[in-house]
Amino acid sequence: MTETLKPENADQVLDAVKWAVSEATPLEVRGSGTKEGFGRPVQAGRVLDLSGLAGISAYDPGELVLTAGPATSMFEIEQALDAANQELAFEPMDLGSLYGLGEGTGTLGGVIAANLSGPRRIKAGAARDHFLGFQAVSGRGEVFKSGGKVMKNVTGFDLSKLMAGSFGTLAVMTEVTVKVLPRPEKTRTVLLFGADDATAVGALCHALGSSFEVAGAAHLPAAVAARSNVGYVRDAGTSVTAVRVEGPGPSVEHRCTALRDLFGKFGPVEELHSMNSAALWREVRDASFLADDWIEKQVWRASVPPMQGAGVGAKLRAALGGEAFYDWGGGLVWFALDPRADAGAAEVRAAINDCGGHATLVRAAADVRQAIEVFQPQPGPLADLSKRVKEAFDPEGILNPGRMTAGV
């Protein structure tokens, strides 16, 4: 049983990291532990449990900015934002269902450290685009900050971008500031039934290339659609392609009509209103189609040029069997396969190489994640630069060693 250090404030985080450096004892940095299965397993002498650094320290809805401890639960964040009719526009994914854990248990720091974004990524940007600044302790055992608590800032290097998606390997964040935005007044979803993957992705890209400000664009092949809890989707008996529009009432109605016309050329269409629409996009966001009796399947998540999405999905199915579904207008391919010792890594990399992009093994047993590259392998010079960046923050390899790449 690994001993856990549980600092209660930023000073204690500093003490813990300084001690770890002096003892050459790596730390596994942890918020609430919901993303333990994401990335490579960390071999560390101690767990640094940040759950004591929780709570919203500043939130003025009029400023569109929120500052909180890194371990503040997403449930608490969402409750506070809800009360002011605001939200995190990047629609952070909740990994709970994918890993068979409860919902809302992830932390804000974890969402940032994994750069988790949902369906609205295509319109509003990723977690990294809404991450304004932070305080942290580097792997050198030094306190530093970057960014700020205002929305527009180019003072110094934008280290926030680097921290987002670094999986705790560069520094331990002790305070984070994010941009928040008003919740859209109204949301509706237009569904297209029966399109094959290629036709669907073409239709989605067409919609995204329109001026109708599409805020969600997903395609569920029949086998995946059948796993939805939304009746219209589950009982369709065929594939379901969905676009979401949000905004003031009259605008949403106008754009829905236009998108129904656009989709109507490809097959029968339907419209989902508030409750059903929200439920469907929550499923897409959390990839919850891949939960329950599919929980044993291994899951890849690939970001590719949108128009190439269907082709990547076809190649993966041909090489490995399994099921795919698509978000981000085809640009995000979720792929689930029956467990293999190598998780089909070579086939996945080959499918991505042809079009450019990156794939991450999001769910697999620890020994599989230990044995293969979980994140996209980088060409030599880029890998070297990434290693130098790691060393610039954590020269002794104290923080989450091996989480992203073996030996880094």
Place this chain on the structure above:
Amino acid sequence: MQMPEPDQGVIDRRAEIVAAMRAIVPGEGVIADDAMLKAFECDGLMAYRQLPLIVVLPETTEQVSRILKYCHANGVKIVPRGAGTGLSGGALPLADAITLGLTKFNRVLEIDYPNRLAVVQPGVTNLGITRAVEADGFYYAPDPSSQIACSIGGNIAENSGGVHCLKYGLTTNNVLGVEMVLMDGTVLRLGGKHLDSGGYDLLGVLTGSEGLLGVITEVTVRILKKPETARAVLLGFNSSEDGGDCVAAIINAGIIPGGIEMMDKPAIHATEEFVHAGYPLDVEALLIVELDGPKVEVDHLIERVDEIAKAQGAVYARISNSEEERAAFWSGRKNAFPAVGRLSPDYICMDGTIPRGKLAHVLQRTAEMSNKYGLRVANVFHAGDGNLHPLILFDANQPGELDRAETFGADILRLCVEVGGVLTGEHGVGVEKRDLMGEMFTEDDLKQQQRLKCAFDPNHQLNPGKVFPMLHRCAELGRMHISRGQVPFPDIPRF
């Protein structure tokens, strides 16, 4: 402004360096003639001038790589330069450095409508991207006011904003990928036609790095379909406080306008005299609020904004009813800098960002400083995101006025930091705000940023003397004193 001491050894080797550069870049791409170098002696921050050692204008990535490799091996510094429109002196030459101009990288390489992106060379202007795609109804969203001249490579270096970035984001939110060259000549690709990064987000940190991390040789940006329509409303208030409250009320009502700009009375008067935009002259603060999107949405929201403004005490309101009228509303704001420039022989433009709620306080304090320094100031404000541009008027021919104006400007930026804001919202640090970095950052903050720099450029050869007030050697920055086994176990809860 203290710049790093030029290396006389490099200056003495000038002829040899010119020959080496001519072997890489044939023809007129190597400029060594003093009269021609004069054109490169400053960027948009014209108070500082310095002739470069030489200027090199490569045309291919391979040439850039060979130039940097040579400079890396021979200890020659590089100042990258796009169109030279930057306002913070990021492209200010150094006497012992090659100014590497990217203007010949001016081609649009690929337009991919289905994937909604464009691949361009870094010397293509910001507006050039929109021009290349507008016939098909698309555009590139970030729109810095220099967009007709500034280059996309420079936009990435500075993470440029514009009047529409509250809704559409800054450069960093609209760039998908780059090809770049490290100081040692290594060519790298970051990002591509897909979203997000599979490893560390080096593209994110390159954006806004002011030419200190690498030289960009190709850029992939997101393009968007043009909104169906846009309308603007002019709103006048009896105080900037009322104006600021109105902005907050609009946002609190859940409306994110495409653009939301504020001007104070001096700025209103200066621009009205210059372009006759039809602005009211008897108000203390003027807001331009622009809504864009489907016509039905814009018509709906503009009425709501009008209602909110009236409830917030607007004393003047005029909604645009035609494209001409909308353009007229903007013409004043877009010409604010030259208009204010007409009032005075010289001006400097500051660029702090503040929490919006502090606006009235900051304007009040700025007015007090204006009296103290005996210099006039006009304010334009990206009101949606809190980015304030005080324009300080002075006459460089009056002894001491430039110094006084700069001290005044520094005081304004200190005030921005004091109220919870930052030194620069979109213009960059460059040399202009370099020595104020300590107002916002601790020594450890700045050292950590420089360690990142060392990972890209270990000998500080790329754009030295910019952004950081003090240059530390990378070996010194990397050194770590480790008291192995001597730090006591921390007194914190454990399980």
